[in-house]
Amino acid sequence: MAGETVDSVEMLRRLVAFDTTSRNSNLALIEYVQGYLKGHGVDSKLVPNEDGSKANLFATVGPKVAGGVVLSGHTDVVPVDGQPWVTDPWTLTLKDGKYHGRGTCDMKAFSAIGLAMLPEFLKAKLKKPVHFALSYDEEVGCFGAHSLAARMAAEVPKPRAVIIGEPTMMTVVHAHKGTQIYITKFTGFEAHSSMTHLGVSAIHFAAExxxxxxxxxxxxxxxxxxxxxxxxxxxxxxxGTIVGGTAGNILARECEVLWGYRELPTQPIEELGERAQKWLKEYLLPKMKAKHPAATIETVLRSSTPAFSAEGNDEAKALAARWSGSNTAGSVVYATEAGIFRKTLGVPTVVCGPGDIAQAHQPNEFILASQIEACEGFMRRMIEWASQD
Ligand SMILES: [Zn+2]
Structure with a gap:
């Protein structure tokens, strides 16, 4: 196969150049990756979203047998709007040993390095498969990962471990909190602000x-x-946001509150949300209705990302420790797709990837050149493992 050969930095430059802010389609990037894999004789499958504007991708390198490893990355990035970038966020720029660009650290580098090293994977004649998994919409609630993990659970022979390449400075992360996000809409009744006995302000109750x-x-x-x-x-x-009201002299009719929480893996993720909704229904709504019977409170779940518990990840921990040279496993408080893969595939999972989470979502986001090299080392040791029986 006459596939294209590029190094990790060049592949990262290409992936960064696609503006895959979560509100945009990621299809241009996905099609590029699909073409690149195809050039090397590797077939991939797409798992599109409902309206076909985005897609996940998965592909297997090596034999289609159980016992392989999944390398998982999300393709979307957070917006650059309003951030003081010094360089063009969509042009990979090297300064003082740091590669700047949106998504360099969170988290196109991990995927770029894996893809750039594809010729090495192929040359090694793997005995255990390596599966690439690329998702959409991680940053806005891990929406893509659910269907991606479900399709992989159905079609990929059961892997031995899943590596989520979110930035951990190549240390091994075996647990994180989960997040639950809701939108609660308060509807009151408009009145002149001097006539507070005639209406009910949605904003005042949202504040409560x-x-x-x-x-x-x-x-x-x-x-x-x-x-x-x-x-x-x-x-x-x-x-996160509160939107409501129209003027200083009107009791606000509507107020929408976007809220949520990050919960420990030891607690059921829904519990705090259910408790809050019970309070809204049994305490706040009656109080609001007593002011005006038209008042309503409605809550919808916007996204749910399960926590990732340390239990059951030992095999992935041992492998990632071997490949990364990091022999301690820690936990983080930000959520990743690890909980979804862990639960859906039922496979030991860890988070381990290049870059520092401190740079994620920041203006002038960067990844250290040394982190790219460290991740290449990780991949090489993984290839060595995968090419043995
Ligand atoms: Zn990320």
Whole structure:
């Protein structure tokens, strides 16, 4: 096969050049990867979203047998809007040993390195397969990973381990918190702001809800274990946006609150959300309706990313430790697709990838050149493992 050969940096430059901000289609990038794999004689499958504007991709290198390893990366990136970038975010730029560009660290580098090393995978005549898995919409709620993992569970012979290449500075991460995001819409009744007895302000009640979340937060913090591997040790709430009201002299009819929390793997992810909804229904709504019967409160779940518990990941931990040279396993508080793969494929999973999460989502995001080399070393040791019986 006359496939194209490029190094990791060149492949990263190509992937960064696709503006795959989550609101955009990722198809141009996916089609590029599909063509590149095809050039090397590797077939891939796409798992599109409902309207066909985005797709996941998976492909197997090596024999179609069980016992392989999945290398998983998301293709989308967070927006650059309003961020003070010094260089063009879509042009990979080397300065002082750092490659700048949106997605360099979170997380196109891991995928780029794996793809660039494809000729080495093929030359090694793998005895155990390596599966590439590329998803869409991770940054807006891990939407793509659910259908990707489900398709792989149905079509890929059961792998031995899943590596999620989110930035960990090539250390091994075996647990993280889960996140649950909701939108709650408060509908009140408009009245002149001097006539507060005639209406009900959606904003005032939304604020009471935010206060409730703060109180639960304090309660959780007070009850949190002193020696936790998570920092912060308790679940954490965040109200991301509040939108409502039309004028200074009108009781607001509508107010929408985007809120959510990050929960420990030891707790059921839905619990805090159910508790909050019970409070809204049994305490706040009656209070609102007493002011005006037209008042309503509606809550919808926007996204749910399961936590990733340390249990059952030993085999992936041992392999990733061997390939990365990192012999401690830790936990992080940001969510990844690890919980989804772990649950859907039922396979030991770890997070281990190049770059530092501190640079993720930042203006002037970068990855150290030395991290690219470290990840190449990881891949080479993995190839060595996969080419043995
Ligand atoms: Zn990421």
């Amino acid at each position: 809800f935010v206060h409730y979340l703060n109180q639960v937060q304090e309660e959780l913090e007070a009850a949190a274990p002193k020696n936790s591997e998570f920092m912060p040790a308790a679940a954490t709430f965040n109200v």
